[in-house]
Amino acid sequence: MFPGRGDAIAAVALPMSDSVSAADAAPPHAGRRWRWPVLQLSPRTVAGVLVLWCTLLLNQALWHKLAGLADFSDPWMLRRAVMAVLVGCATYLWFMLWSWPRLRRGAWSAILVLSAVVQYYMLHYGMVMDSSMVRNVMQTNFTEGMALFSPLMLVHVAVFAGLPVLWLYRGVRWQESRGRRAWGLSALAVLLALGTLLGGSVAMYRQLAPLIRNHTEIRFLINPLATVVSFAQVTLKPIFKPNRPFRAITEGAALGSSYGAASAVAAATHKPPLLVLVVGETTRADHFGLNGYPRDTTPELAARQVINWRQAWSCGTNTLASVPCMFSHLGKSGYEGRKFEYGSLMDVLQAAGLGVDWLDNQAGCKGVCDRIxxxxADQVATPAEVKQWCKDGECLDQLMVGLLDQRLQALPEAARSKGAVLVLHQMGSHGPAYYRRSSAQTKQFKPECTTHVTSDCSHAELVNVYDNSMRETDLFLARTIDWLQKKQDQYATALMYVSDHGESLGENGLYLHGLPYAIAPDTQKHVPWVLWPGSLQARTGMKEACARSGVDQRITHDNYFHTVLGMLDVRSPLYKPELDMLATCRS
Incomplete structure (x- = not known):
């Protein structure tokens, strides 16, 4: 019922001895006028003190959450008191696992520091430490990681972890206790904690079961056990569970009839296709000007008369979940329950004979581009381009526009003559350093938040800086469309843009993204999706008026794979016309 309960119980081990080392037994240095008060305590007692600190002071996010739940309230706070006892017992078992001599001080200090860091992000950004968030942390690059550090975080860690760690090293001397008595007392403490945890869970089952079922985020707020369990799921589970075998999906991939010399398409429209797929980052639909947002955050796209779908929904709430899912043929449910690793949309396009390329201004393609x-972007740009568009290890997305010619010409001539698909993976509106996501030209809304500690800014400043990043995306897309227009004498061009997920900007105390999909607010799942049809539509006879008539239909990332295949007239046994949102608009 509780995260980490089973793991902690199964792994509990008792220290062989509470005997002290020479360093532990050494008296305080003589000659000092003031001495740190030193207590001679057993490890199990010290563990109990530290667990009390963790339970009461390092689980503030949990207690705040429970305090606001009407279905878990009682006038005397007895339910929360019982919850605190259960959390404390589970945490005590985890601390006792690391209570071995020469290990306990370092291990307990690491647990305290980790707990303080996690609590900071829970309180200031509304994060929860599920396995998906752990994967995000592990795949975050150095620059993105540094944006999450702040002086306030260091102060928070110094207070909530530094004080108990200082006491652990300066205020505790281990009490000598050897042999069976040490074993017996440690065993008694562990069994008492285990019995209380099991008995309390059974006694409170009627209250806890619906609580956990209705508010699944609670299990991820138990600090530090939620982080421990989620980290174990990410790192240890693959060791004991073999990796999924890989299956290619390129069999039967081929170019359709519009590529043949005898095509019925008029010669004027029989140019090879050039499609740019822009994978947006952290863009929420309700701040997209084309969707009716009061602020004009998309003036350039409006001027280019793109087709804008207003009801588009993401596959996940973070890049790691959404990007591989949207390029998969499986759809959200199939992708999340898959037993094999499969190739992606890009593999199918390449196998069909088109030239494909992936240009990244983010922390990687999450496996989608591994075989193409x-x-x-900053690695293939010239020093002058890097100087113009990059600062402090991060680059504006406009850097990629200047590299389009280079990437197109780098494709093999045989493939490029049939057609090309270029993918641009944005930095977009990635937080929390939103102020780095816009140029001086697009900073239209002021004052803006100029720190990555979003909770330090007013909501108005945070909205301003986020909307400025939307204006930057609007300008980046417009310049990409302008580049495509210049290529229309050689290619039949088009652009499709869809964001991977949305973002929270302080609503209900939530910031950033990455909450479990089932409990995430719509702001993290409702995304913009636009198409500039260009001249590519003529190859397959798509009627633009028909496409515009369906902009209020609900679509998801499940439609992406099949819509792109249909736009390019690429045949595959995996293609499902019912998921191609433009299929009914083609003659």
């Missing part, structure tokens, strides 16, 4: 040409 790909590059990081």
């Amino acid at each position: 040409p790909h590059a990081q």
Whole structure:
């Protein structure tokens, strides 16, 4: 019922001895006028003190959450008191696992520091430490990681972890206790904690079961056990559970009839296709000007008369979940329950004979581009381009516009003559350093939040800086469309843009993204999706008026794979016309 309960109980081990080392037994240095008060305590007692600190002071996010739940309230706070006892017992078992001599001080200090860091992000950004968030942390690059550090975080860690760690090293001397008595007392403490945890869970089952079922985020707020369990799921589970075998999906991939010399398509429209797929980052639909947002955050796209779907929903709430899912043929439910690792949309397009390329201004393509040409934008740009668009290890997305010619020309001539698909993976509106996501030209809304500690800014400043990043995306897309228009004498061009997920901007105390999908607010799942049809539509006879008539239909990332295949007239046994949102608009 509780995260980590089973793991902690199964792994509990008792220290062989409470005997002290020479360093532990050494008296305080002589000659000092003031001495730190030193207590001679057993490890199990020290563990109990530290667990009390963790339970009461390092689980503030949990207690705040429970305090606000009407279905878990009582006038005397007895339910929360019982919850605190259960959390404390589970945490005590985890501390006793690390209570071995020469290990306990370092291990307990690490647990306290980790707990303080996690609590900071829970309180200031509304994060929860599920396995998906742990994967995000592990895949975050150095620059993105540094944006999450702040002086306030260091102060928080110094207070909530530094004080107990200082006491642990300066205020505790281990009480000598050897042999069976030490074993017996430690065993008694562990059994008492285990019995209380099991008995309390059974006694409170009627209250706890609906609580956990109705508010699944609670299990991820138990600090530090939620982080421990989630980290174990990410790191240890793959060791004991073999990796999924890989299955290719390229069999039967081929170019359709519009590529043949005898095509019925008029010669004027029989140019090879050039499609740019823009994978947006952290863009929420309700701040998209084309969707009716009061602020004009998309003036450039409006001027280019793109087709804008207003009811588009993401596959996940973070890049790691959404990007591989949207390029998969399986759809959300199939992708999350898959037993094999499969190739992606890009593999099918390449196998059909088109030239494909992936250009990244983010922290990687999450496996989607592993088998096709790909590059990081700042690694293939000239020093002059990097100087113009990059600062402090991060680059504006406009850097990629200047690299489009280079990436197109780098494709093999045989494939490029049939058609090309270029993917641009944005930095977009990635937080929390939103102020780095816009240029001086697009900073239209002021004052803006100029720190990555979003909770330090007013809501108005946070909205301003986020909307400025939307204006930057609008300008980036417009310049990409302008580049495509210049290529129309050689290619039949088009652009499709869809964001991977949305973002929380302080609503209900939530910031950033990455909450479990089932409990995430719509702001993290409702995303913009636009198409500039260009001249590519003529190849397959798509009627633009028909497409515009369906902009209020509900679509999801499940439609992406099949819509792109349909736009490019690429045949595959995996293609499902019912998921191609433009299929009914083609003659």
